[in-house]
Amino acid sequence: MDNRFCAFNDKRIFAAEVSDEYEWVGFSAPSYFSHVPPYVEECMKDVSYNEKQKVFLIAGCGGNRGLAIQDMRKHVHNSKKEVDLEYMVMLSGSYILSYGSFPMWYQKFFIKQSYKKIHKMALDIKNGRKRKPLGKGIFYKTKYEAAVQHSIANYAMIGKQFKVSNKCSACEACIKICPVGNISLTDGKITFGDHCNQCMGCIQWCQNHAIDYQGKAAKRKRYHHLDVKRQELFQR
Ligand SMILES: Cc1cc2nc3c(=O)[nH]c(=O)nc-3n(C[C@H](O)[C@H](O)[C@H](O)COP(=O)(O)O)c2cc1C
Structure with a gap:
C-alpha cells in the first residue's frame, strides 16, 4: 500500500500520476x-490514471x-475514469x-463494524468486483445545501480564530497533525493560517486542551479513534 496521495502531514497538497504498477487506486x-x-x-482534481487502473472510493x-462520494466521483469522472467500488464507513462523529x-x-460498536466492512472491501478489491454506485446519504436534503455551503465557506475564517491558552507547551502536536499545514510556531506562539479545513485534529489531540474556538470545546470530551495511538500518530 502506498499512501502517496495522503495529504496528512505534508505541508502542501499534492497529487500526481499514479504509477502503472498499481492495479487499484x-x-x-x-x-x-x-x-x-x-x-x-484539491488533492483529487489533478490525479491521472492509466486505462487499466481501477478506482475505489x-x-x-x-x-x-x-454527497461525499459524489464529490469524489466527480473528480474521477473528470479524469475520464469510472469508479468500480464505492463504500461508506460509519464511525463516531468528531x-x-x-x-x-x-x-x-457506541465507538466500540462502530469500530467493530468498520473492520468488518474493511474486510469486505479488501475481498471485493482482491476479487476485482464492481459494485453499484452509492446514492447520496439518506439524511441529505437539497434544501439544506445553502446552509451547508455557508458552513464550508466559513471553515477558514473559523480556523483563523482558534485560540491557544497558556496551557500550551509548544509541543507542536497540532502542527504535526494538521493535514493542510495551517498551523505554525512563530516566536514561541502557535498561530493559525487561513486555510483550515475544520478536521478538529488540533483541538482533539492537544494533550493540554489548550486550543479552543469560542469556548465550545472547553467542557467537551475529546475524540480519538480507539485504535489510533498517540505515539503512532506523532512518530512521523
Ligand atoms: C467539520 C466536520 C463536519 C462533519 N460533518 C459531518 C457530516 O455532515 N455528516 C457526518 O456523518 N459526519 C460528519 N462529521 C463526522 C466525520 O465525518 C466523521 O467523524 C469522520 O468519519 C471522522 O473522520 P476524521 O477523523 O478523518 O475527521 C463531521 C466532522 C467534522 C470534523
Whole structure:
C-alpha cells in the first residue's frame, strides 16, 4: 500500500500520476457537512490514471455521508475514469464544536463494524468486483445545501480564530497533525493560517486542551479513534 496521495502531514497538497504498477487506486475521505473537505477535492482534481487502473472510493462519516462520494466521483469522472467500488464507513462523529466524544460502547460498536466492512472491501478489491454506485446519504436534503455551503465557506475564517491558552507547551502536536499545514510556531506562539479545513485534529489531540474556538470545546470530551495511538500518530 502506498499512501502517496495522503495529504496528512505534508505541508502542501499534492497529487500526481499514479504509477502503472498499481492495479487499484483508492481514496478515503471523511464527510464534513455532507461533502468531502476542500483539501480532498484539491488533492483529487489533478490525479491521472492509466486505462487499466481501477478506482475505489470510501466516505467516512458519523451517519450522514451526504454527497461525499459524489464529490469524489466527480473528480474521477473528470479524469475520464469510472469508479468500480464505492463504500461508506460509519464511525463516531468528531465535530467537537458541536458535540463531544460519543459513549465508549457506541465507538466500540462502530469500530467493530468498520473492520468488518474493511474486510469486505479488501475481498471485493482482491476479487476485482464492481459494485453499484452509492446514492447520496439518506439524511441529505437539497434544501439544506445553502446552509451547508455557508458552513464550508466559513471553515477558514473559523480556523483563523482558534485560540491557544497558556496551557500550551509548544509541543507542536497540532502542527504535526494538521493535514493542510495551517498551523505554525512563530516566536514561541502557535498561530493559525487561513486555510483550515475544520478536521478538529488540533483541538482533539492537544494533550493540554489548550486550543479552543469560542469556548465550545472547553467542557467537551475529546475524540480519538480507539485504535489510533498517540505515539503512532506523532512518530512521523
Ligand atoms: C467539520 C466536520 C463536519 C462533519 N460533518 C459531518 C457530516 O455532515 N455528516 C457526518 O456523518 N459526519 C460528519 N462529521 C463526522 C466525520 O465525518 C466523521 O467523524 C469522520 O468519519 C471522522 O473522520 P476524521 O477523523 O478523518 O475527521 C463531521 C466532522 C467534522 C470534523
